[in-house]
Amino acid sequence: MTTEDAPQSSPTAMRQIIPIDLLERDQCPFDPPSGLRARRGQGAVQPLPLNNGATAWLVTGFEEARTVLADPRFSADKMRHRDATSLQPHEVDAPAAPEPPKEREDGFFVFMDPPEHTRLRRLLTGQFTVRRMKALESRVTEIAVEHIEAMKAAGDEADLVPAFALPLPSLVICELLGVDYADRCDFQKHTAVSLDSSADPEERALASAELYGFMQRLVAQKRANPADDLLSGLIHDADPPLTDTQLVDVALVLLGAGHETTANQLSLSMFALLENPDQLAALRDDPALIDGAVEELLRHLSIIQLGVNRVTTAPVTLGGVDIPAGATVIVATPEVNRDPRQWPDPDRLDVRRPRSPHLAFGHGVHQCLGQQLARIELQIGLRELITRLPGLRLTVPAEKIPVRNEMLIFGVHSLPVTWT
Numbered sequence: 104m105t106t107e108d109a110p111q112s113s114p115t116a117m118r119q120i121i122p123i124d125l126l127e128r129d130q131c132p133f134d135p136p137s138g139l140r141a142r143r144g145q146g147a148v149q150p151l152p153l154n155n156g157a158t159a160w161l162v163t164g165f166e167e168a169r170t171v172l173a174d175p176r177f178s179a180d181k182m183r184h185r186d187a188t189s190l191q192p193h194e195v196d197a198p199a200a201p202e203p204p205k206e207r208e209d210g211f212f213v214f215m216d217p218p219e220h221t222r223l224r225r226l227l228t229g230q231f232t233v234r235r236m237k238a239l240e241s242r243v244t245e246i247a248v249e250h251i252e253a254m255k256a257a258g259d260e261a262d263l264v265p266a267f268a269l270p271l272p273s274l275v276i277c278e279l280l281g282v283d284y285a286d287r288c289d290f291q292k293h294t295a296v297s298l299d300s301s302a303d304p305e306e307r308a309l310a311s312a313e314l315y316g317f318m319q320r321l322v323a324q325k326r327a328n329p330a331d332d333l334l335s336g337l338i339h340d341a342d343p344p345l346t347d348t349q350l351v352d353v354a355l356v357l358l359g360a361g362h363e364t365t366a367n368q369l370s371l372s373m374f375a376l377l378e379n380p381d382q383l384a385a386l387r388d389d390p391a392l393i394d395g396a397v398e399e400l401l402r403h404l405s406i407i408q409l410g411v412n413r414v415t416t417a418p419v420t421l422g423g424v425d426i427p428a429g430a431t432v433i434v435a436t437p438e439v440n441r442d443p444r445q446w447p448d449p450d451r452l453d454v455r456r457p458r459s460p461h462l463a464f465g466h467g468v469h470q471c472l473g474q475q476l477a478r479i480e481l482q483i484g485l486r487e488l489i490t491r492l493p494g495l496r497l498t499v500p501a502e503k504i505p506v507r508n509e510m511l512i513f514g515v516h517s518l519p520v521t522w523t
């Protein structure tokens with residue numbers, strides 16, 4: 104049975120139909136899930152039986168994954184291919200619009216193919232300017248320092264996830280969208296609940312509705328009083344103009360794509376460095392290594408586990424394997440980024456590893472739009488933690504750190520640390 108005759112499945116259901124050992128990092132939280140590791144040596148493209156009896160195709164080779172993400176026969180259009188079992192590119196639990204769900208698709212360019220995708224993508228790329236990124240760099244430093252100082256002022260222990268890793272990207276998105284200071288507390292509260300898949304579903308739906316309303320008011324405010332921010336820029340630059348629904352969708356896409364990803368990469372990176380003291384010491388001795396270390400941590404940790412996927416629009420032969428039309432193709436990023444044809448000794452974390460392109464931010468037309476911003480947040484976040492808290496260490500044994508095994512975006516639920 105292929106995905107063509109598989110029962111229709113929502114993205115959330117997809118998480119349930121993936122064999123759990125493909126998502127669980129049950130031995131080392133920094134290595135690919137055991138189910139992926141067990142498939143090593145079985146080919147760069149493998150049929151993957153799903154829990155519902157359907158078959159998807161798993162891509163574990165670097166070159167083959169680049170083909171999937173660059174070849175137009177692999178579609179990201181989830182509306183056109185509703186019948187195929189498909190995953191969302193990021194965590195399945197992006198903030199939801201209340202009603203009507205169809206309207207959400209207006210600006211959800213993540214799930215569009217060219218040429219529909221191209222216009223929104225171009226408009227947004229034009230807003231991620233070097234000048235705006237430079238300005239954000241100094242704000243990221245201020246936000247990072249403020250949060251570390253607040254942790255120190257409150258005692259000598261903290262959970263790095265709520266105290267640092269979650270608020271940093273959330274406040275950076277506030278800066279990007281131009282959210283007023285007075286509204287940031289509400290914004291952060293709604294975002295945290297709306298993106299927390301362990302929260303009570305009713306509470307979560309309420310928070311998503313609040314967030315949607317918040318974005319609608321923000322768009323109205325930017326139309327009335329434009330400022331020097333991304334939303335005002337989109338309102339000003341788009342010709343023909345974007346609708347309010349498109350603008351709200353774009354704001355929600357940026358939040359959904361840029362918040363949980365960066366927060367998890369940040370906390371898991373710090374955890375990995377604490378567990379690899381020689382690598383941490385190398386960074387302390389030579390902070391100039393930080394940019395390369397961030398790339399290596401992105402490659403080594405590959406937190407978007409099986410979240411990058413496509414649907415074939417025609418029969419395709421990939422890596423010598425025939426894939427039918429209408430099939431779901433899943434890029435197994437944790438394995439792709441450890442392809443031994445691409446990196447020597449790929450399972451080793453080495454902050455001095457020579458730079459070489461990885462697929463943690465994807466590839467092709469949907470390649471991460473926020474990667475420059477994510478890099479800034481990770482470089483500054485890690486640098487400030489390492490230099491301002493030289494005694495940083497875990498307060499519990501590493502095996503007691505709760506990991507996000509059930510999630511498409513991997514990471515830790517909490518990271519209790521001390522620095523004295």
Ligand code: HEM
Nearest residue numbers: 192212213360361364365368463464465469471472473477
């Ligand atoms: C460590 C942090 C991040 C990681 C690992 C990450 C990873 C990715 C990946 C793998 C894709 C491609 C998905 C696909 O091809 O299906 C993607 C797309 C995207 N990312 Fe990120 N991302 C991160 C941070 C951010 C940030 C900070 C933002 C913005 C504030 C952002 C905005 C986006 C958007 C808008 C897309 C969709 C682009 C398109 O469809 O054209 N991401 N990201």
